[in-house]
Amino acid sequence: MGYTYQYPRPSVTVDCVVFGLDLAAEDLKVLLIQRKKDPFAGLWAFPGGFVEEDETLEESAKRELQEETGISRLYLEQLYTFGDPGRDPRGHTVTVAYYALVKLSDHTPKAADDAKAVDWFSVSKPPKLAFDHAKILKMALARLRAKVRYQPIGFELLPAKFTLSQLQRLYEIVLERPLDKRNFRKKILGMGLLIDLEETQKDVAHRAAQLYRFDEERYRGLVAEGFNFEI
Amino acid sequence: MGYTYQYPRPSVTVDCVVFGLDLAAEDLKVLLIQRKKDPFAGLWAFPGGFVEEDETLEESAKRELQEETGISRLYLEQLYTFGDPGRDPRGHTVTVAYYALVKLSDHTPKAADDAKAVDWFSVSKPPKLAFDHAKILKMALARLRAKVRYQPIGFELLPAKFTLSQLQRLYEIVLERPLDKRNFRKKILGMGLLIDLEETQKDVAHRAAQLYRFDEERYRGLVAEGFNFEI
DNA sequence: GCGACTTGGTGTATAGTTTACACTTATGTC
DNA sequence: GACATAAGTGTAAACTATACACCAAGTCGC
Numbered sequence: 001m002g003y004t005y006q007y008p009r010p011s012v013t014v015d016c017v018v019f020g021l022d023l024a025a026e027d028l029k030v031l032l033i034q035r036k037k038d039p040f041a042g043l044w045a046f047p048g049g050f051v052e053e054d055e056t057l058e059e060s061a062k063r064e065l066q067e068e069t070g071i072s073r074l075y076l077e078q079l080y081t082f083g084d085p086g087r088d089p090r091g092h093t094v095t096v097a098y099y100a101l102v103k104l105s106d107h108t109p110k111a112a113d114d115a116k117a118v119d120w121f122s123v124s125k126p127p128k129l130a131f132d133h134a135k136i137l138k139m140a141l142a143r144l145r146a147k148v149r150y151q152p153i154g155f156e157l158l159p160a161k162f163t164l165s166q167l168q169r170l171y172e173i174v175l176e177r178p179l180d181k182r183n184f185r186k187k188i189l190g191m192g193l194l195i196d197l198e199e200t201q202k203d204v205a206h207r208a209a210q211l212y213r214f215d216e217e218r219y220r221g222l223v224a225e226g227f228n229f230e231i
Numbered sequence: 232m233g234y235t236y237q238y239p240r241p242s243v244t245v246d247c248v249v250f251g252l253d254l255a256a257e258d259l260k261v262l263l264i265q266r267k268k269d270p271f272a273g274l275w276a277f278p279g280g281f282v283e284e285d286e287t288l289e290e291s292a293k294r295e296l297q298e299e300t301g302i303s304r305l306y307l308e309q310l311y312t313f314g315d316p317g318r319d320p321r322g323h324t325v326t327v328a329y330y331a332l333v334k335l336s337d338h339t340p341k342a343a344d345d346a347k348a349v350d351w352f353s354v355s356k357p358p359k360l361a362f363d364h365a366k367i368l369k370m371a372l373a374r375l376r377a378k379v380r381y382q383p384i385g386f387e388l389l390p391a392k393f394t395l396s397q398l399q400r401l402y403e404i405v406l407e408r409p410l411d412k413r414n415f416r417k418k419i420l421g422m423g424l425l426i427d428l429e430e431t432q433k434d435v436a437h438r439a440a441q442l443y444r445f446d447e448e449r450y451r452g453l454v455a456e457g458f459n460f461e462i
Numbered sequence: 463g464c465g466a467c468t469t470g471g472t473g474t475a476t477a478g479t480t481t482a483c484a485c486t487t488a489t490g491t492c
Numbered sequence: 493g494a495c496a497t498a499a500g501t502g503t504a505a506a507c508t509a510t511a512c513a514c515c516a517a518g519t520c521g522c
Binding site for chain 1: 233234235236237238239240241242243281282283284285286287288309311312314315316323325327
Binding site for chain 4: 182207
């Protein structure tokens with residue numbers, strides 16, 4: 001039993017580069033799964049798998065993520081498609097890579113799901129990766145760093161309620177450079193995209209900061225008028 | 232005779248959205264091929280075709296372009312991968328779309344190659360397109376418009392030797408808005424990326440303009456130092 | 463040969479944006 | 493209540509972007 005075609009076809013897979021922000025450790029993390037089988041048994045790889053009949057690429061990416069890591073709510077965007085004939089030793093495989101942003105607090109430990117080891121790693125010192133996943137990670141990071149500056153996707157990495165300092169730290173971690181506190185606040189508040197929740201942090205050993213949330217509706221309205229987000 | 236696999240596999244194709252700039256008509260053009268066979272016989276589509284064994288996606292795109300239109304020297308960049316199950320009535324087909332920029336002067340008439348009709352169309356009023364190619368064109372245009380502002384890819388659309396007015400017109404056509412002549416010249420010359428060829432236009436019925444070429448080497452050098460091109 | 467036509471080429475002043483920079487306030491801990 | 497920690501706040505200077513109009517050079521037609 002099998003599926004027969006007149007011409008050879010490459011396999012088609014999806015891979016998800018899932019980023020999470022660890023505010024406590026001030027570090028950007030990536031979610032990886034340890035491979036149990038060859039090729040590359042023991043190495044780490046992005047969650048992903050074969051595209052099935054009658055599903056879109058994005059559905060496929062979401063399904064694989066759900067199956068392998070339990071993650072469901074996330075920001076997902078297509079990154080790039082990798083199709084070099086030698087990238088999978090089992091045969092020509094084209095993979096459509098996605099990158100995803102999740103609120104780390106919603107998906108914290110998440111180790112050992114269905115017998116597979118799943119863990120978060122610092123993007124700056126990942127373990128040895130299977131296939132061409134190191135190259136994919138590099139591209140995903142470059143995309144995230146570029147995109148975070150002109151699209152308000154950073155909020156996807158923060159809890160729904162956040163302080164201005166947390167938001168600033170997010171940008172500092174992703175962009176790997178310090179930002180001036182007063183200028184940052186002036187700029188971000190000036191956009192009018194943050195809603196002051198009139199609520200402050202609890203249980204912090206210093207002056208409690210004001211909490212905000214991102215005003216997505218207003219962002220959509222402003223974009224329609226030609227507004228450009230920029231950090 | 233055929234190729235048999237344990238699980239079903241979608242077909243994998245590449246499609247190329249080739250842009251050319253018609254300075255005489257002040258119009259951005261896209262290269263299309265008229266389909267002879269069903270599905271969508273008679274409609275127009277991007278050059279493209281099936282990815283073969285042992286070729287990279289980019290090689291595949293270049294090969295198809297060469298075969299179907301004779302175009303070889305061009306700027307080529309991956310755009311997006313489209314894989315909705317219903318996009319090809321013959322069955323699940325994943326297409327990796329590329330967009331390409333060519334110097335129209337190098338590939339002018341190009342109609343009727345191997346019995347297939349090939350022609351340039353204005354991007355603003357294309358003919359009826361096959362498959363989901365209207366959606367792909369829309370995305371390619373959006374990408375071109377975004378990218379032309381922060382990467383010096385516009386030069387790929389101009390002849391090697393060009394005038395500042397031609398360069399300005401290119402941006403006006405692609406971005407669909409007028410630019411101030413003095414400000415444009417100040418900005419573009421200020422980047423130091425143009426080499427004054429100390430040569431002027433010939434055979435024009437008015438004062439002949441200075442010719443320039445793009446200094447690609449210097450651009451690479453500046454990028455390495457952290458320079459950002461921006462119009 | 464000269465006037466009309468077409469496009470090339472040039473500078474400055476103003477408004478807006480970005481950057482650099484340091485102290486006071488609020489809260490919990492010891 | 494002194495200390496530690498992070499929150500919160502304004503201004504001046506440098507730089508960048510924008511708006512704007514005329515003369516120069518060459519061809520065409522008479």
